[in-house]
Amino acid sequence: MKNFSIGMAIALAANSAWTSPALAQAEPSPAMPLGNPGSWITTADYPPMALRLEEEGIASFRLRIGVDGKVKECTITSSTGSELLDEQTCGALTFRARFRPARDADGNPTEGSYSSSVRWEIPSRSGGGNEDLSLSMRxxxxxxxxxxxxxxxxxxxxxxxxxxxxxxxxxxxxxxxxxxxxxxxxxxxxxxxxxxxxxxxxxxxxxxxxxxxxxxxxxxxx
Missing domain, CATH: 3.30.2420 (TolA/TonB C-terminal domain)
Structure with missing residues (x-):
């Protein structure tokens, strides 16, 4: 089965100005993924019924990250059009995704958010794709x-x-x-x-x- 990907994009600002450590104040920082985000969802997570119905799509999501770095809430901001795929997206992310928690200006852990998308894609039906799909369901x-x-x-x-x-x-x-x-x-x-x-x-x-x-x-x- 062809792999699908989780697209991640995080912009970090760098400040080149030097400040005395005694006077420095921590800059607020966003929640950052721990490990490889590509491992949060794999093709093995494809719902069997969604495979049978040949459902595909891109699920955009927003995660609310707690001070412990765990996902407290998952919201689908743009649906795949499949309830099965949307639910599986949030289920897998809530269970597997872990973050370095966001921090406020005083350096204390605080709640943060993280947004990205997942592409659910079934292998091409050409070149024996239907046979492969049937075998996977047998x-x-x-x-x-x-x-x-x-x-x-x-x-x-x-x-x-x-x-x-x-x-x-x-x-x-x-x-x-x-x-x-x-x-x-x-x-x-x-x-x-x-x-x-x-x-x-x-x-x-x-x-x-x-x-x-x-x-x-x-x-x-x-």
């Missing part, structure tokens, strides 16, 4: 095992695919499609408790098995 025999960690307050602390058989290039897609239901949009469960009723953290180990079988002759054509 179930295959596999065994997948996940671990989902829940914090004492019931929030999801982590989700990871720890095994997939047979090993193949779909591991990232499988993990994203399963884990997003827990990790996106602040998902929270009723906390687990110990024998005394106190909230505790717990790890859930989940296994899925898919088998491909022949249809019995007695059921063929039904």
């Amino acid at each position: 179930p295959s025999a596999n065994l997948a095992e996940f671990v989902v960690d829940f914090a004492a307050d019931g929030t999801v602390a982590g989700c990871e695919l720890i095994a997939v058989e047979p090993a193949n290039g779909l591991a990232e897609t499988i993990q994203n499609q399963f884990c997003q239901q827990y990790e996106y949009s602040g998902f929270q469960v009723t906390p687990y408790t110990d024998d005394d009723g106190n909230p505790v953290s717990r790890r859930a180990r989940i296994r899925f098995s898919t088998t491909i079988e022949e249809i019995p002759e007695s059921e063929a054509g039904q």
Whole structure:
């Protein structure tokens, strides 16, 4: 599948005038991305139904960044025309995007904002594109095992695919499609408790098995 990109543009002003450190006052600074913004959304995040419906588009967004560098709010400022793609854009960004928080003139962390866009694009339908898309939607025999960690307050602390058989290039897609239901949009469960009723953290180990079988002759054509 062809990669799509997140276009980022941040302008920084440079002041060449020298000021005594004792008299210097910090300039307000904007929230800055940590790591590679291109990793916040990948083609593995493409919603399966959007692929089936062949939905594409560019989603422009604005993020409200908290003093802890996490996304507090995501707003789609220009829609792709697909509710699925718009929701996936904000879901992935809210979960993955992290920033060096903005700072005020006194150098204190403060809320900030960040705006950019994501292009969702399906591979060309020429040269076997339809066949590739159909294969990506076809179930295959596999065994997948996940671990989902829940914090004492019931929030999801982590989700990871720890095994997939047979090993193949779909591991990232499988993990994203399963884990997003827990990790996106602040998902929270009723906390687990110990024998005394106190909230505790717990790890859930989940296994899925898919088998491909022949249809019995007695059921063929039904």
